[in-house]
Amino acid sequence: MDRRPGQRAGLTRERVLAAAHELLGAGGVDGLTMRALARRLEVAPNALYSHVPGKTALLDAVIDEVLAQVEVPAMDVADPVTGLHALMCSTYDVLLGHPDLVPLYLARNGARGANARHLGDVMLALLDRAGLREARAREALSVLIVYTIGFAAFTTGPPIDVPDPEPRAEQMRENFDSGLRWLLAGITAPSMRA
Amino acid sequence: MDRRPGQRAGLTRERVLAAAHELLGAGGVDGLTMRALARRLEVAPNALYSHVPGKTALLDAVIDEVLAQVEVPAMDVADPVTGLHALMCSTYDVLLGHPDLVPLYLARNGARGANARHLGDVMLALLDRAGLREARAREALSVLIVYTIGFAAFTTGPPIDVPDPEPRAEQMRENFDSGLRWLLAGITAPSMRA
DNA sequence: ACCTGAACACCGTTCAAGT
DNA sequence: ACCTGAACACCGTTCAAGT
Numbered sequence: 001m002d003r004r005p006g007q008r009a010g011l012t013r014e015r016v017l018a019a020a021h022e023l024l025g026a027g028g029v030d031g032l033t034m035r036a037l038a039r040r041l042e043v044a045p046n047a048l049y050s051h052v053p054g055k056t057a058l059l060d061a062v063i064d065e066v067l068a069q070v071e072v073p074a075m076d077v078a079d080p081v082t083g084l085h086a087l088m089c090s091t092y093d094v095l096l097g098h099p100d101l102v103p104l105y106l107a108r109n110g111a112r113g114a115n116a117r118h119l120g121d122v123m124l125a126l127l128d129r130a131g132l133r134e135a136r137a138r139e140a141l142s143v144l145i146v147y148t149i150g151f152a153a154f155t156t157g158p159p160i161d162v163p164d165p166e167p168r169a170e171q172m173r174e175n176f177d178s179g180l181r182w183l184l185a186g187i188t189a190p191s192m193r194a
Numbered sequence: 195m196d197r198r199p200g201q202r203a204g205l206t207r208e209r210v211l212a213a214a215h216e217l218l219g220a221g222g223v224d225g226l227t228m229r230a231l232a233r234r235l236e237v238a239p240n241a242l243y244s245h246v247p248g249k250t251a252l253l254d255a256v257i258d259e260v261l262a263q264v265e266v267p268a269m270d271v272a273d274p275v276t277g278l279h280a281l282m283c284s285t286y287d288v289l290l291g292h293p294d295l296v297p298l299y300l301a302r303n304g305a306r307g308a309n310a311r312h313l314g315d316v317m318l319a320l321l322d323r324a325g326l327r328e329a330r331a332r333e334a335l336s337v338l339i340v341y342t343i344g345f346a347a348f349t350t351g352p353p354i355d356v357p358d359p360e361p362r363a364e365q366m367r368e369n370f371d372s373g374l375r376w377l378l379a380g381i382t383a384p385s386m387r388a
Numbered sequence: 389a390c391c392t393g394a395a396c397a398c399c400g401t402t403c404a405a406g407t
Numbered sequence: 408a409c410c411t412g413a414a415c416a417c418c419g420t421t422c423a424a425g426t
Contacts, residue, residue, distance in 0.1 A: 197410075197411070198410090198411075199409095199410060199411040199412075200409080200410065200411080201409090201410070201411085202408090202409060202410070203409080203410065205409075205410085237410080237411090238410070238411050238412075240410080240411080240412090241409075241410050241411075244408070244409050244410070245409090
């Protein structure tokens with residue numbers, strides 16, 4: 001802040017988001033504060049408000065940025081259930097890469113950004129190809145999203161009450177996979193395709 | 195705080211927790227701060243630290259208090275799967291009564307208090323009676339807990355990206371129920387009982 | 389439009405006292 | 408043991424300036 005009022009700092013929305021992302025990786029979600037972000041960018045705290053509406057909007061943007069890493073399966077190949085399985089697994093893995101973000105993600109009830117919407121659309125298309133009508137597809141959509149993010153949240157936290165602390169990550173991933181297969185089996189059961 | 199140093203205010207851990215619970219019901223989790231709690235109890239902020247180790251511990255205690263409202267099915271009647279279904283539904287309903295608590299619950303990865311442990315034990319017993327071996331039972335336990343809390347978190351938040359805002363609560367509850375049945379079906383499938 | 393300075397109204401927590 | 412006073416090191420956000 002060795003700048004007089006009126007001097008530019010060369011801030012951009014992109015630079016702000018990038019710094020936020022770094023801060024998140026370093027100190028978790030607790031370390032991501034407006035003031036810490038300003039410090040890192042060598043800028044007065046209120047300077048951020050020229051590029052971001054507020055902290056809530058900033059967090060939303062960061063979440064959506066992370067969601068861009070999810071691998072979307074090709075729509076034209078394989079069967080839709082396999083595609084759904086792959087998509088949810090990729091989402092799970094991406095979320096595990098940002099543990100502190102997950103509770104936040106869940107708290108604001110899923111990202112509302114462009115990437116999140118796109119993932120939702122892909123899922124709906126796959127469910128449609130799996131033979132589900134629109135209402136049933138939305139039902140299944142909610143269940144799958146909730147299950148995946150919820151599981152990621154639990155995986156990234158401290159152990160629940162299981163007395164074996166060792167192979168947590170792999171164990172949890174297996175559990176996630178088991179439950180996911182059960183859900184997909186239920187979703188695509190004959191009674192659902194009616 | 196019209197009290198000199200050394201005068202007692204008649205604070206108790208119970209009174210503190212009760213006030214915290216009220217504050218939570220009134221203003222949500224954002225309204226539940228140490229200082230607001232002290233204000234409500236007409237006490238200096240630091241007086242709370244004589245009855246509670248800190249904010250984290252206070253939140254844990256509040257969460258476990260809420261969990262006491264969950265209806266535990268009788269262990270000796272009905273079939274275990276029905277019992278599990280009822281238990282998860284009751285948990286879901288109780289969590290819906292405290293929307294702002296849910297993300298917190300999820301963030302600290304489930305309550306670690308006495309009530310939470312008891313619920314876990316009941317679930318394990320039911321899973322055992324359903325024919326699952328210990329390892330499989332733990333697997334199923336994680337899946338069911340995650341699913342229930344995760345769904346509660348999503349239900350209590352703003353709508354996800356569905357364009358129909360009306361019958362949210364009932365719709366979500368139906369979705370929860372559908373997914374829960376799928377999971378229970380998967381959990382108790384013949385391949386799991388081996 | 390973009391940035392600074394200063395301020396407002398908060399936080400959680402600690403430390404040294406008082407009885 | 409229980410409580411106050413005062414302080415520390417923070418928050419997010421706003422408002423009035425400066426160029």
